[in-house]
Amino acid sequence: MTDSQDPITAPDGAPDATAAPAGAEAAPRADAPLLEVRDLRVGFDSEDGLVQAVGGISYTVEAGKTLGIVGESGSGKSVSTMTLMGLTRSSSTKIEGEVLFEGRDLLKTTTEDLRKVRGNEIAMIFQDPLSSLHPFYRIGAQIIEAVRAHNDVTKKQARARAVEMLGLVGIPDPGRRVDSYPHEFSGGMRQRVMIAMALANDPKLLIADEPTTALDVTVQKQILELMDRLQRELGTAIVIITHDLGVVAETADDIAVMYAGRIVERASVHDLFSHPRHPYTWGLLRSIPRLDLPRDVELVPVDGRPPSLIGLPDDCSFRARCPYAAGCCRPGMPDLLEADGAPGHDVRCTMPPERRATIWGVLADGGTPEAAAEKAGIPQPEEVA
């Protein structure tokens, strides 16, 4: 993942510019990322005002790599990726920013042109594989439909492709199972079917929106391993959206943590888990069980609730829930900046580096947020309701 400040320059009249496909403003450079999202904002008109679901996010995905987007419900992680595909377009949606896929801005693409990208170059799988498959059509028919939407092939060829894909994702006896209905599969098998359908057209990018949330833990692991194997075999880049840090720990190369429609921390998997720098990330990490800590260490939930996305103040959205806010926060929305001289590790928090190190030092050893705040010399307010 590259820094958001990293300037992406258009080719300056170089010979390869002439090779650009008609309509593309900038020819993809060899080293340009597969997907680059720049300052994406998505708002929905509602009776109570504009709901700013995504408040300006930027990230890049390199070909063949995996980006994990982590956040709780309503943090804008799903909306932001649905927007890439044009699935949030409507008269009541306000979309700004740029989504450059191989150099082409998808937000400026007509719906008809975008349709040719969906399911073909960018595919998507969803949380609940039962409700995501049409209950009345055989899975073969649904995969064939996806293949034929983008390729001029006969039904027979498309069917052969469907059987091939079902075999690839580990459905036993695919030649027979291709004629089964979704309700005749188990949850894990259904998600395999969804993956087979998504990958049937060899997409360059797969967006997986909570792909394991509706599955048993044992099956989750199988699905993640399957995605990992297919990524290695097919070279597909993956954006995996989840509320579960455990899911991205194993699969992602980079992680972006979202809160209230913005990215609050962004780093490689290793950096994020070894040196998390945002108080919200600390909260997430302290709320999941760890095997390396004594058994009696309590899990600490993140107190409070995410803010309303209507009329968000121009201020740090996490301040109200942050146990370490006192004494170091400055008014105004902090920028997402490189943290403490760690390249490629960005954080949206103005806390001084020493204080960060002190607090995480306590939390990492199983200490409570109160203990951490005390050690860092932060005055604790009385119990807030």
Add this chain to the structure above:
Amino acid sequence: MARYIIRRLLWTVVTLVVITAVAYFLFRVLPSGDPVRARAGKAPTQERLDAIRASLGLDNPWYQQLGDFLWNAAHFDFGRSYISDAELRPLILDALGATTWLVVGAVIVWLSAAAIVGTISALRRGSLPDRVAMGGALVAISAPVYWLGLVALYLFASDIGQFKIFPGAGSYSSAGNVLDRAEAMILPWFVLAAAFSAVYARLLRSSLLESMQEDYIRTARAKGLSERRVIFKHATRSAITPLVTALGVDVGLLIGGNAILTESVFNIPGLGRLSYDAIQRGDVATIQATVLFLAFFVCISALIVDLLYALIDPRVKYE
């Protein structure tokens, strides 16, 4: 599936026997007048009454009467009208033709109007066409079919209408070829279909709006399918299931209720009119025969709808 159909058909026979029995007792205990007296003329002697009673088989015990009726009905013999003494089988077969015309045409108008209006309303929710259609539907649902029939005649009938466009009441009996008969049915079709298509347009609208929110619609869009295919293949298929469920009951309602009224208003010589006249005259034999026929069609249409349901939704299994 075959076993299911056979079982359903057997149940249909049971239903018909029960319905016939109920109709039989209903009209025996109703003070609708003694059919024997109705035939006997003025001031009949007791001997004459007894003779007529015996000729109609009404001196037998009730269970024998019912048994005889059912036995004969099973052989497609419905006996004779108590009033006109005409054989009922040809009478009913004649009437059946007109009723079939009326019902089949009305169901086609009903479903196609509902499909078009409901789909447009759902896709253009909140637009002027949607509001007009849904407002109009409310009027159509609220209007009783006999009132709507009279209004239609007053407005459009070629004899008494303000705008003499369509053939009016009684034109079906005098119609010669198929085209004339179809023309004579235009007003009855629309009158009979109006309330039902209004209900179904509203039903389809809400059902389609609901299915457009389903996760698999999002999947279909994410696959890169055209919006037309998403709506007409993926959304519509699931949107029509609740309609098909309701259809089984409503076709029965249409045949057994509104069709009778429509036939009366438009003077169509169908089963409904036959039974309406029979009820007015206390002609128990004719009532029983028509009730049996109408019940038969209701049962069969319900069976067809249930089988259709299994065709639409593969999760439904009959065995």
